Amino acid sequence: MAKTIEEINEKIKKGNVVVFTAEEIIGVVKEKGLKKAAEEVDVVTTGTFGPMCSSSVYFNTGHASPRIKYGGGRAYLNGVPAYSGFAAVDLLIGANALPDDDPRNRVHPGEFNYGGGHVIEELVAGKDIKLEATAYGTDCYPRKKLETLINIKDLNEAVLFNIRNAYQNYNVAVNLSSKTIYTYMGILKPDIGNANYCSAGQLSPLLNDPLYKTIGIGTKIFLGGGVGYVAWQGTQHNPAVLRGDNGVPRRGAGTLAVIGDLKQMSPKWLVGTSMLGYGVTLSVGIGVPIPILNEEILQHTTVTDEQIYAAIVDYSDAYPNVKPSIVGEINYAQLRTGKATINGKKVPTASLSSYSRAVEIAGTLKNWIKTGKFDLTKPVAALPGAESGVSFKTLKERPVNNHIK
């Protein structure tokens, strides 16, 4: 019997909603069978926590007296450059931003101890942040310089807006070269000395709704410890990749753009992150509820780590040089054992995504729903699916001679 989101929300209100995490549901369906479980279960909660680079915060500081317009000038938050190309006192800070004087990779591998991701973590933690702004001055915004402490509690709006998060599956990174390399997938030792992966696998939001049957624009989610929404498909959303019989992508596929009020989030779930030799980023916690509207939707949530395959990619050559070749495929159950055999070599595996935090997020979201603190939304539009023609293109470089602006 099919359910509707309205019916599930009624049960949330009454306090008799049935919720399981994407990990628990595997055993529940095994025990009860798909048909019976689909009738009984209302919601399956997912979770993921890992470095998600295309993350940012925008905020409005309120007007100083006399007024200053950051737009067209420059602004720094704890020495990290913020984007100021908006009207007067709006600023945006990206997770990957670095102080102008950071040594970066001048001595390789650079340490990248502080940047945009760390500013976001400190802002959400309620710490004072130093804002320095310079402007050119106008008749209506005469001020040219500002230096002050700001605090999230005094900001008019502070919004987490991440344009690409929650990747649906991801590469497993190895290094085929003869020297150690330092990547956004961690330190990769020579001659396939190790393999790093980054997915919550069977708990990951989009791997539990592989065909985007329920997760869409407007879906209410757990974001950074608070409530957020899916704003759009994420950048690089690539639904038409190779998929298994279960519909689950075997490559990096769909992504989500997410948004939410930073003021109700927590630094536990937005963690400034440093990748040696690569840069800074932000680790983000996201959980998405999946309403069990029918058997097919439930079937997808029972996916296990054994059934999710990812591509093993060489980050010394294939990745940097955009070569399509892969080293092989491997499933997450094998990766989670800590050892994998790749090209005949037994190598240690390690995760960049925290599985225990993904479990905690799915459990927290389950509790929110069961206690009536969180209800479900119906998407206002679907994410583009495999049939949409949306694909992830590479950049076609063209000569710039005689280009007239």
Next chain:
Amino acid sequence: MVSKKIVLHFPKRMVDRPLVSHLIKEYNLDFNILKASITPEEEGLMVLELKGKQEDFDRGVKFLKDTGVIIDSLSQNVSRNENRCTDCGVCLSVCPVGAFEVDSGTRKVKFHDKKCVACALCIKACPPRAMELHF
């Protein structure tokens, strides 16, 4: 027989003197150098695993102390800031001695500081910078 890991701090004036070789020659101790460095201020630091009879070990350590070398035990030197660790587990493939382990039940990452040899590879490899080195 005992096997212990110790940290030696050599003051500036002693960096150019052979000392550790005496541990073999005169105290019958076997050693494995786990880490050695000289800082810009020319202070020397060495992490040693010493093996031998307890009596020889005690005499060897006394010899080093008498020369002015400062000796610490190793276990306190690398620690984890539990507030920053997110239990991702990327440290597992970096640590050469297997001091990190993922609990198969909770999937949380355990740090066995007794196994740690203070090589410090995890310090900068840890994405949230949860591992701390105290010398």
